[in-house]
Amino acid sequence: MTSPILAETRTQPAGSPSIASKTGRLDGVDLARALAVLGMFVSHTGPALVLSGLGRRAGAPAHFLGAVSNGHASILFATLAGVSLALLTGGSRPHSGVARRRDRARIAVRAAILFVLGMALAQISTEVIVILSFYALCFLLALPLLSVPPRFLVVLAAAWAVAGPVASFFMRREVEGSEGTGGGALMFRDLTSLSDAGSGFLRLLLDGTYPVVTWMPFVLAGLAVGRLDLRSTTIRLRLLAAGVALAVVGSGGSWLALHAFGGLEALQPKLDFMRPVAAGLAMDPLELMQMSNLGTVPTDTPANLLLDGPHSGTPFEIVGSVGCALAVLALCLLVGDRFRTLLAPLTAVGALSLTAYTAQVVALRFLPSEEAMAAHPWVPLFGFVLGAVAFCGLWRRFLGRGPLERLMHWASTRASAALAR
DSSP, X not given: OTTTTOOOOBSSOTTSOOSSOTTOBOHHHHHHHHXXXXXXXXXXXXXXXXXXXXXXXXXXXXXXXXXXXXXXXXXXXXXXXXXXXXXXXXXXXXOOHHHHHHHHHHHHHHHHHHHHHHHHHHHHOSSOOXXXXXXXXXXXXXXXXXXXXHHHHHHHHHHHHHHHHHHHHHHHHHSTTGGGSTTOOOOGGGGSSHHHHHHHHHIIIIISSSOHHHHHHHHHHHHHHHTSOTTOHHXXXXXXXXXXXXXXXXXXXXXXXXXXXXXXXXXXXXXXXXXXXXXXXXXXXXXXXXXXXXXXXXXXXXXXXXXXXXXXXXXXXXXXXXXXXXXXXXXXXXXXXXXXXXXXXXXXXXXXXHHHHHHHHHHGGGSOOHHHHTTSTTHHHHHHHHHHHHHHHHHHHHHXXXXXXXXXXXXXXXXXXXXXX
């Protein structure tokens, strides 16, 4: 979104030459954003979701596609949001002085706009837990770190990846009813009283589907990556290697903790309780447990922190998913330069990601019922994908910056110029 969020992805000051394009954008970053957008389409309209809503098991292709996108698409967004923060503020040569103050003002204004837009979309959405308000808070938390060296950001992201989920677990255990929030986004009606507003913000921080306390490592990792020279082939290959290594550590570490160090034994009572339901769905109880999270794990036992399922918010999921995001970004950077013309319609979706994401959330209100879509469960997904690629490709080719991206750029640039004088 630029993530649907920050549309500026320059690697150097405006007016200087760029190998990416005459606008200074990195096509690989836009390509990665496009994959994140399409991954969210799969999560929201994919055949696996349509069929599961009717209690039916999806076929192997639909199940695989849903498994790949579930959790990973939104985490790729969050990581790319951090990359965009870095590129917007100078890339490998961070801005200083007045330019840095203007950068911070621009980001703060964009965060405010995104926060309000996120609440508006959450108000009308019945199908999607809108991510924008969560991202807005992440951006505000990142503001003091825009001038921090990449190595320190890496250390901070690593420490937060471990400490954040553990702190969240014990804080949520002390909050009455923390397991019953449902992971929803903040809505305007949550601000009708101080009590409701406090509960809503607590949900964004600790217990939403994208809780800020456990999602900051993604933004921090992306911010560190964006401070590198992403035009360098050597950096891209190292990024790919690091991503694969982190993915293995996350997934493999969880497997070892569960199967070699007694994690499954601690979870056995829960697995036994879930066994009848899992049998009815033709699933392994552990597989069902891994898929049953809405941003955080339950607080009944610390052994839940050993899982690495989507939206579990555990250290293993964070490390592994950061690795997947970095590997995808590296591959997109390598492919984006080589096949720029061929991939132009797809990278346009990444460049107009805020518009595409918002349009999807609104359009979901008008989809037929799941019963009506069950006969052709792939049709909604194909419709969203082809519609986004066609619209974004044509708009970017003839009109440039997307409609919401243009509004965001205009508002934040004017406000920052006034605030940072």
